[in-house]
Amino acid sequence: MSKSKMTRGLLLTFVLTLVLSGCGGAKQNQETGSEGDSATDTAGEKVTINMMHLWPAGSSAQQNKLVSQIIADYQQEHPNVTIKQEVLENEQYKNKLKVLSASNELPDVGITWAAGFMEPYVKGGLFAPLDDLLTGEPLKDKFVSGTTEAYSMDNKTYALPIELNISPIYYNKEIFAKYKLEVPGTYEEFKQVVQTLSSNGVAPVALGNKDRWTGSLWYMYLADRVAGGDTLKQAVSGSGSFDDPGLVQAASEVQTLVDMNAFNKGFNGLSNDEGKAEFMNEKAAMYLMGTWELPNFTTNPDIPQAFKDKVGFFKFPTVDGGKGNVNSWVGGPGVGLFVSQDSKVQAEAKAFVEYFVSKWGEQSVTTAGVIPATKVDTTKNELPQLYVDLLNELNNASSITLFADVQMKPNAAQVHLDMIQALFGKAATPEQFAAKHKEAVEKGN
Amino acid sequence: MDKVMSNKWVIALYVMPSLLLIMGIIYIPIVLTGYYGLNEWNGIGSMTFVGLDNYRHLLKDTAFWQSAGHSLLLALFSGISLIGYLGIALVLSGRIKGANLLRKIYLIPMLLSSVAIAQLWLKIYHPTNGVLNSLLTSLGVENPPSWLAEPSLVLTALFIPIVWQYAGFYILIYYAALKNIPESLMEAARIDGANPWQIAVRIRLPLMSEVIKVTVVLSVVGSLKYFDLIYVMTDGGPNGASEVMASYMYKQAFRSFDFGYGSAAGFFLLLICLVATYLIRKATASKETIQYS
Amino acid sequence: MRTEAVIGAPPGRQYPGRLLLHKFGYTVMYIALAAVALVQILPLVWLLIFSLKNNQEVFGMAPFAIPAHPHWSNYVTVWSSGNIGRYFVNSVWITAVSLVCTVLLASFVTFAVTRMKWKGSSLVLGLFMVGLMIPVHSTLIPLFSMFNKLHLTDNPLSIILSYVAFNLPTTIMILLGFYYALPKEVEEAAIIDGCSVNILFFRIVLPMTSSVLATTAIINMIYNWNEFIFVNTFISSDKYKTLTVGVQNFIGQYTTDWGAIGATLVISILPILLVFVVMSERIVEGIAAGSVKG
Numbered sequence A: 001m002s003k004s005k006m007t008r009g010l011l012l013t014f015v016l017t018l019v020l021s022g023c024g025g026a027k028q029n030q031e032t033g034s035e036g037d038s039a040t041d042t043a044g045e046k047v048t049i050n051m052m053h054l055w056p057a058g059s060s061a062q063q064n065k066l067v068s069q070i071i072a073d074y075q076q077e078h079p080n081v082t083i084k085q086e087v088l089e090n091e092q093y094k095n096k097l098k099v100l101s102a103s104n105e106l107p108d109v110g111i112t113w114a115a116g117f118m119e120p121y122v123k124g125g126l127f128a129p130l131d132d133l134l135t136g137e138p139l140k141d142k143f144v145s146g147t148t149e150a151y152s153m154d155n156k157t158y159a160l161p162i163e164l165n166i167s168p169i170y171y172n173k174e175i176f177a178k179y180k181l182e183v184p185g186t187y188e189e190f191k192q193v194v195q196t197l198s199s200n201g202v203a204p205v206a207l208g209n210k211d212r213w214t215g216s217l218w219y220m221y222l223a224d225r226v227a228g229g230d231t232l233k234q235a236v237s238g239s240g241s242f243d244d245p246g247l248v249q250a251a252s253e254v255q256t257l258v259d260m261n262a263f264n265k266g267f268n269g270l271s272n273d274e275g276k277a278e279f280m281n282e283k284a285a286m287y288l289m290g291t292w293e294l295p296n297f298t299t300n301p302d303i304p305q306a307f308k309d310k311v312g313f314f315k316f317p318t319v320d321g322g323k324g325n326v327n328s329w330v331g332g333p334g335v336g337l338f339v340s341q342d343s344k345v346q347a348e349a350k351a352f353v354e355y356f357v358s359k360w361g362e363q364s365v366t367t368a369g370v371i372p373a374t375k376v377d378t379t380k381n382e383l384p385q386l387y388v389d390l391l392n393e394l395n396n397a398s399s400i401t402l403f404a405d406v407q408m409k410p411n412a413a414q415v416h417l418d419m420i421q422a423l424f425g426k427a428a429t430p431e432q433f434a435a436k437h438k439e440a441v442e443k444g445n
Numbered sequence B: 001m002d003k004v005m006s007n008k009w010v011i012a013l014y015v016m017p018s019l020l021l022i023m024g025i026i027y028i029p030i031v032l033t034g035y036y037g038l039n040e041w042n043g044i045g046s047m048t049f050v051g052l053d054n055y056r057h058l059l060k061d062t063a064f065w066q067s068a069g070h071s072l073l074l075a076l077f078s079g080i081s082l083i084g085y086l087g088i089a090l091v092l093s094g095r096i097k098g099a100n101l102l103r104k105i106y107l108i109p110m111l112l113s114s115v116a117i118a119q120l121w122l123k124i125y126h127p128t129n130g131v132l133n134s135l136l137t138s139l140g141v142e143n144p145p146s147w148l149a150e151p152s153l154v155l156t157a158l159f160i161p162i163v164w165q166y167a168g169f170y171i172l173i174y175y176a177a178l179k180n181i182p183e184s185l186m187e188a189a190r191i192d193g194a195n196p197w198q199i200a201v202r203i204r205l206p207l208m209s210e211v212i213k214v215t216v217v218l219s220v221v222g223s224l225k226y227f228d229l230i231y232v233m234t235d236g237g238p239n240g241a242s243e244v245m246a247s248y249m250y251k252q253a254f255r256s257f258d259f260g261y262g263s264a265a266g267f268f269l270l271l272i273c274l275v276a277t278y279l280i281r282k283a284t285a286s287k288e289t290i291q292y293s
Numbered sequence C: 001m002r003t004e005a006v007i008g009a010p011p012g013r014q015y016p017g018r019l020l021l022h023k024f025g026y027t028v029m030y031i032a033l034a035a036v037a038l039v040q041i042l043p044l045v046w047l048l049i050f051s052l053k054n055n056q057e058v059f060g061m062a063p064f065a066i067p068a069h070p071h072w073s074n075y076v077t078v079w080s081s082g083n084i085g086r087y088f089v090n091s092v093w094i095t096a097v098s099l100v101c102t103v104l105l106a107s108f109v110t111f112a113v114t115r116m117k118w119k120g121s122s123l124v125l126g127l128f129m130v131g132l133m134i135p136v137h138s139t140l141i142p143l144f145s146m147f148n149k150l151h152l153t154d155n156p157l158s159i160i161l162s163y164v165a166f167n168l169p170t171t172i173m174i175l176l177g178f179y180y181a182l183p184k185e186v187e188e189a190a191i192i193d194g195c196s197v198n199i200l201f202f203r204i205v206l207p208m209t210s211s212v213l214a215t216t217a218i219i220n221m222i223y224n225w226n227e228f229i230f231v232n233t234f235i236s237s238d239k240y241k242t243l244t245v246g247v248q249n250f251i252g253q254y255t256t257d258w259g260a261i262g263a264t265l266v267i268s269i270l271p272i273l274l275v276f277v278v279m280s281e282r283i284v285e286g287i288a289a290g291s292v293k294g
Helices: A002-034 A061-077 A092-102 A115-123 A131-135 A175-176 A186-200 A215-228 A229-237 A244-259 A270-279 A290-299 A346-369 A384-398 A410-424 A431-445 B009-038 B053-060 B061-093 B099-111 B113-126 B132-137 B154-165 B167-179 B183-190 B194-207 B210-223 B228-233 B247-254 B261-285 C017-049 C053-059 C073-080 C082-117 C121-130 C135-147 C156-180 C184-192 C197-208 C210-226 C229-234 C243-248 C258-293
Strands: A045-054 A082-089 A109-113 A164-168 A171-172 A204-205 A284-288 A312-314 A328-333 A333-339 A400-401
Touching: A061 A082, A061 A346, A082 A346, A092 A109, A092 B247, A092 C135, A092 C229, A109 A312, A109 A346, A115 A410, A115 B194, A131 A346, A164 A290, A164 A384, A171 A175, A186 A204, A186 A244, A215 A229, A215 A244, A215 A284, A215 A328, A215 A410, A229 A244, A229 A400, A229 A431, A244 A410, A270 A284, A270 C053, A284 C184, A290 A384, A290 B183, A312 A384, A312 C121, A333 A346, A410 A431, A410 B247, B009 B183, B009 B261, B009 C082, B009 C121, B009 C135, B009 C156, B009 C197, B053 B261, B061 B099, B061 B132, B061 B154, B061 B210, B061 B247, B061 B261, B061 C017, B061 C197, B099 B154, B099 B167, B099 B261, B099 C258, B113 B132, B113 B228, B113 C082, B113 C258, B132 B247, B132 C156, B154 B167, B154 B194, B154 B228, B167 B210, B167 C156, B167 C210, B167 C258, B194 B210, B210 B261, B228 B247, B247 C135, B261 C121, B261 C135, C017 C258, C053 C258, C073 C258, C082 C121, C082 C156, C082 C197, C082 C210, C082 C243, C082 C258, C121 C156, C135 C156, C135 C229, C156 C210, C156 C229, C184 C197, C197 C210, C210 C258, C229 C243
Parallel strands: A045 A082, A045 A109, A204 A284, A328 A400
Antiparallel strands: A109 A333, A164 A328, A171 A284, A171 A312
16 A cells, blocks of 8 residues: 555656656757757756657668667767657558547657648647758758758748658660660650550559559659649649649540550559569569669669669650650658657757758668758769769759649548549549549648 | 346446446447547547538448448358358368368468458469469460459459458357257257258257357448458559448548548448347347257 | 267168268268368468568569578568567467456356346347447547546557457357357256355356357457557557567568568467467367366
8 A cells, every 4th residue: 555655656756857857958958959059968857759750670671770870879969868769660650640649649759741741730730840950050051952841831841851752764774675665755755665565565664553652653744744843733732723734634644554555464453562573573664663762773682683783764754745844853852850849858859850860861871772851962972873863863853743642631632542543444534533633622621 | 046146246246347348448439439520620639510511421422332332242241151151160060080170270361360361362363473363374364354453353352351361250159159069969869860961950050040140240240340451452442442431431530631520430330330230130039049958 | 079980870771872972972072171171271381481582572473482592581580670579478468368358258248148137238238239330440549548648558458458348249249149058957056056156157157168268269369469550559669569560560661571571470370370279179178068067
């Protein structure tokens, strides 16, 4: 009896100390933070920062190691700070974030996606603005221009990107050589390539469209090349319309490709992993995917070097008479770090995010093959040629159109993804495709 | 006798802990789900009370009704498959050589998690190097179908692994029920010259009628709220051709951030289960429970 | 128990022609049974082969083709990355505790509902049945917020309570069918002999239902062992997570290590396979043994 009372008393004091120290620490850190250097905290009050991310040690060993190393370094420099990690895989991560936010229990630091995905969280006041970090010394002018905008709403930035991707069409040089094919510069030439491959019994393009966003990349590019990036952007934001003849034409081009057997058999029932396998096993000649696949074509030890040597890339070709240009890409920042608005250790969490993003930027390409959203010095690092080439393309990009399912608000994004599958499966006409999109965008959620 | 068997304290002691537990863990969420369904809520921040709007919308939502149709079809399919499981259990419980080993082997797939079963069947249905299409090709079938990509085939293609997944569950229950029938009853029938078929139909099946009723309810309710394999294998696609009520509910709540609407769909699913259970109980109600005599 | 002929009726009483037909029938039946057995064991074989492949081979080779160089390294990967030992221990004890609680509590309820006389017994039964009908995703947000208020998040108790509560309805339903079929005479005799209800329940009814208890125990074990949604939602510390988390360890943001997932699945199926074989023996003994002793 008395023993349990004592334990409870102890526990209470302990919790109180934690809470109080959390508050005290926060104030102190804000002061030092404003002076521009948070690294020289007065050590003392213990602070625990909870961080949730999606790089399990098994599947994302390098990312996981890098995170742990940055955390270890940070704790070394700030002995009063302990950072606790919770790791979940992608899908489970998103679900848990949702459940946590309903109870207002978000971790102090976590991973978010840009634009439409984060909007409900920002509107609900769950994410803290991070604009002061953008002007602070470690991160000032470090981001590739345009990347932080994807995370800003009402002129405030609510997360800092740590990933940047563009989507080239990877192709198998050997298969191209075998059928005497040239890298297509225009969409007409591309269709020629598709025709030749298809008539020779080779699947021209690897696609797993069960995941839907994979097919969305094709539509996005065609929409960009035919109607231009601005038309697309306006249609998504609601200031334009999906009725635009260019956008409808893009949708019907998708179906033309389907009719030409441009995609591997059964694509609508295959996951991206299964679709990708068609390219990796050299059954399909091309694969449109983000630069996150680069490790598979360069550094991944499980993939035979002979295959890696065969992989090249080209930019999505231009359409004759279309408004898009060849240096405009579909892609954008992938995940970013947010700080919870209700975090008891918000100031410390922000300081950690600042440290994390800058360290991540220095090392992520070389150690994990992840292109960060901060500028990468290609001359300083030893990188595989494919990386160097694509980083150069990234620097020359005229514009980057954000992935549709990230750009749109959650409900509209779901409608988009479902309609993509219907379009590819020829269960919807281009006009129906446009109408459903218009309806969803107008609904505004 | 009656006095001992109606001791209120004993009853309370036996029933209350479980009742309190499900009240807390199951009924609170049920009530809250019903309540969320009356609100417009994206799961974050404050809710807006909208009365029955979500339900009204749901009644007009063709995508929901399509998925409800798929769920009902699955329930029917699972219900019918019980006959097959009953047959297997009857055979296994008969006095045949090796029944013990066979039974264990038959039940092995039920130990596999949904993750494993989904991967297995994805490999079976793969359009080019899947087990099924390789077999069809070697039999001379040209251009066999892409099972999970054809809207007209996908539902049937999914029902087979779902029903198979639960085979072990029901065979196990039936087997245990059959083993529970006293040997003496069958011995007597055998002496009277009854053949195994007659013994099965006249003695064994009637004695396990309660168990059969229970499994019908379990399989129908389980099918109506089924989610796992569909989510992994097709994610409801293509174009909603394999969407079921639970996956639709999940998408609304967790992907479209329409938690109010998703909850309404979840609550509606519960109501459909209730009606189905009521109908089953009514259809199978017998005036007297069969007892050993 | 008995060492009789395989067929029910003694063969001497039958005509030779019928006997032949009979024999033929049994041969066909055995072939069919063996074929089904083969089909049922193939998934396990497939899983083993799957666990020895890398991604290239998982997608590139026929499902049952054995790779030229089996990747036993998948198992090394699984054992060396993450806290698989810790997860394993957690899975074992969480599964066991939930299972024992569920089966015992469900037996109490079923006994009270089917054997004892009181008003409201069918209402209570109905309350439990409704518990079958709620989709799990509807419960996550309310349950999390409740556990959070009770400070039970990141506590194994939250998953144990959830497992017991969500398995009670199914377990009660299964027990129900069996309790209805229990002969009343035994307990009548016991009560007349002056047994209390508790003694009747523990000494007579529980042993009599041992076969169905084994059945429900197996079903509960499989469910608890494979469950991951509650674990992911309610638990955040690595030290309380279970084996299903091991599978997710190999699912990445963009790529998934399928071979390692296969190896994890093989490792996690072995213990329940073992327990299953042992427990399923209990079913065979059935009511006969119990009632004779009673």
